[in-house]
Amino acid sequence: MIRYIASRLAIAVGLLLGLMTLSFGLVSLLPGDPAVALLGEYATPADIARIHGELGLDKPLWERYVEYIGRTISGDLGHSFFTGSSVSQELWTRLPNTLVYLVPGLILALLLGLAMGTFAAYRSGRLPDKTFTAGVSVLMAMPEFVLALLLLFVFYQQLHIAPAPLGMLSSSDIPPPKVTGSVVLDAVIAGKWKVFGSIFSRAVLPIVTMGLFFAAPFGKTVRTGLLQILHSPQIEFARACGLRPFQVYRYALSDVRAALMTYMVLLFAAALSGAAIVESVFSWPGIGGWSLDGVLKGDMPVIQGFVFVMGATSLLGYVVLDTLITLLDPRARAVAIRGRSSRSSLDTPSLDTPIPHQ
Amino acid sequence: MSLKVNDLVTEFATRRGVVEALHGISFEVGENEVVGIVGESGSGKSTVVRSVIRLLVPPGRVASGTVEFAGRPLLELRESELRAIRGKDIGFIAQNPFSALNPVLRLEKQFANIAKAHGVKADDGARRRAVDLLAATGVSDPERVIRGYAHELSGGMAQRVVIAMALYLNPRLVIADEPTTALDLTVQRQVLDTLRRLTVESGRSMLIVTHDLGVVNAYCQRVLVMYKGSIVEQGRVAEVFTAPQHPYTASLLSSASPPIEPAEAEVVPSQPLEVATWPSSK
Ligand SMILES: Nc1ncnc2c1ncn2[C@@H]1O[C@H](COP(=O)(O)OP(=O)(O)OP(=O)(O)O)[C@@H](O)[C@H]1O
Numbered sequence A: 001m002i003r004y005i006a007s008r009l010a011i012a013v014g015l016l017l018g019l020m021t022l023s024f025g026l027v028s029l030l031p032g033d034p035a036v037a038l039l040g041e042y043a044t045p046a047d048i049a050r051i052h053g054e055l056g057l058d059k060p061l062w063e064r065y066v067e068y069i070g071r072t073i074s075g076d077l078g079h080s081f082f083t084g085s086s087v088s089q090e091l092w093t094r095l096p097n098t099l100v101y102l103v104p105g106l107i108l109a110l111l112l113g114l115a116m117g118t119f120a121a122y123r124s125g126r127l128p129d130k131t132f133t134a135g136v137s138v139l140m141a142m143p144e145f146v147l148a149l150l151l152l153f154v155f156y157q158q159l160h161i162a163p164a165p166l167g168m169l170s171s172s173d174i175p176p177p178k179v180t181g182s183v184v185l186d187a188v189i190a191g192k193w194k195v196f197g198s199i200f201s202r203a204v205l206p207i208v209t210m211g212l213f214f215a216a217p218f219g220k221t222v223r224t225g226l227l228q229i230l231h232s233p234q235i236e237f238a239r240a241c242g243l244r245p246f247q248v249y250r251y252a253l254s255d256v257r258a259a260l261m262t263y264m265v266l267l268f269a270a271a272l273s274g275a276a277i278v279e280s281v282f283s284w285p286g287i288g289g290w291s292l293d294g295v296l297k298g299d300m301p302v303i304q305g306f307v308f309v310m311g312a313t314s315l316l317g318y319v320v321l322d323t324l325i326t327l328l329d330p331r332a333r334a335v336a337i338r339g340r341s342s343r344s345s346l347d348t349p350s351l352d353t354p355i356p357h358q
Numbered sequence B: 001m002s003l004k005v006n007d008l009v010t011e012f013a014t015r016r017g018v019v020e021a022l023h024g025i026s027f028e029v030g031e032n033e034v035v036g037i038v039g040e041s042g043s044g045k046s047t048v049v050r051s052v053i054r055l056l057v058p059p060g061r062v063a064s065g066t067v068e069f070a071g072r073p074l075l076e077l078r079e080s081e082l083r084a085i086r087g088k089d090i091g092f093i094a095q096n097p098f099s100a101l102n103p104v105l106r107l108e109k110q111f112a113n114i115a116k117a118h119g120v121k122a123d124d125g126a127r128r129r130a131v132d133l134l135a136a137t138g139v140s141d142p143e144r145v146i147r148g149y150a151h152e153l154s155g156g157m158a159q160r161v162v163i164a165m166a167l168y169l170n171p172r173l174v175i176a177d178e179p180t181t182a183l184d185l186t187v188q189r190q191v192l193d194t195l196r197r198l199t200v201e202s203g204r205s206m207l208i209v210t211h212d213l214g215v216v217n218a219y220c221q222r223v224l225v226m227y228k229g230s231i232v233e234q235g236r237v238a239e240v241f242t243a244p245q246h247p248y249t250a251s252l253l254s255s256a257s258p259p260i261e262p263a264e265a266e267v268v269p270s271q272p273l274e275v276a277t278w279p280s281s282k
């Protein structure tokens, strides 16, 4: 068991190193000179050379690479070329802002998707299933920002029940005392539940946007997986033993569990890296809008930091998930712990609903 | 407690329209009788079994006909009433134990779930009955096996577990769809002997699907011969095998290897099994 988890950790470390290399390579090898971006097109060669020196861009590539790895491991992701603020600090204050709507949004997507997918699978081929399939096609064809704007139009513009899309706090909210720098965390630490409630009420539309947007592909995955298993000999035998419908459903779910968990992590990664769109629409001070800004300006450390942290989060999520799935499945567990192969095959059904692009 | 099937028609809705898989089938399984169903692949043997206990899933559907079990019209019952019969009055033995058993639940949990589904308390007594039943089906070290998972077993042992689950609540009728096809030749015979011991010799009836005429000859009293969705011949095994009336039966018999020596399946009376007793009070 411990050896198994250790081997997983080793793999994670290896992958992280690869990710650092990638995020360094991606940005350093791309065309475009940050000094030019910083100074404008009419900069003199002397100025450019000075900026190169300040940014360390005059050093050879491998030296910059080693420095980058060293700094990243120590938690320093550099400073923005333009604002000079620390990238790790920015990430640390902005990430909670993003998670505060993203995690509930995904949970909403999970619940909606599970309910709709289950309903569709149990009514397969009949009207509810066809309605679901049509609805999913519409939702999946709709870009996230259209969905967000639609929700705003209905609930803010027409019904006046949603607050204006002007960020996390209204002008009347008193920001909590600064402890961590993240408004959300500080509000929780200071026990300012009114501020937290205000944030949450502003987060409702982003949450619903995420929930609806990701419920569609998730529901489709649930439907595909359940349809497969509901026609399987395992479920036939469970029914033949007279198990109650809910027991049968639990048997079926335990079979698609691994595939659904995997899909959830993929969705999380997709949602995190696509946060820019929702955050632009709702003027949300999360990581999405900030990273988009960085990309548009060519702010190298910001892009690098964003790529690295998002990649690392998804990677770690994946490794943890993989370990969890293995330990939850007695067949895989036997193989992993004792290193012996078992009789039956371990293939989980592959459910190939594509991850939506944003 | 007999099963009476009358003029059963089952169809599948496919892309090319509705395909009739059973064209009006009638047969009976009498009290304490073993009836075999033989026929080539695709002749509709499994479809008969699924139609009878309503295990068919869309696009399959029973279009017409009646099924009567112990005087109750199975095809007209509500789903919840039928569910109460499945597993309790009619046991089902699947073809492949590894794809039938739940791979992620301990076997004791699966036994307990069956008990709970039928309103039987999953207490120590119920667990002991499962262990006794496993022992009776020939599972060695049943105490250890029941605490483990399906994948830890050999094919023969796993099929014995499936048999034990099918018999757990003491059903009057057992339906088995090719119960030994997935097993090694050497254990097929043992499992069939176990099955006979626990069913017909304990006063139950059995409907068994097989493509092995030797099995029919050795274990069944009557046989149904299926061909392309119809029963082309049925009768006592000895009669059908010595004087087949339908050309398909004759060709089936002549292609069998080794050749079938007609012999009445003799039921060896044995001491009644104590595992067959289950407190009748719920
Ligand atoms: N899901 C399905 N969709 C369409 N047709 C089906 C379906 N299942 C079965 N059938 C039809 O029903 C017929 C009988 O199938 P069934 O599985 O009952 O045959 P079988 O006698 O059990 O064969 P085997 O010996 O291979 O198990 C097949 O020929 C097929 O045309």
Ligand SMILES: [Mg+2]
Pocket: B045, B046, B047, B177
């Ligand atoms: Mg079959």
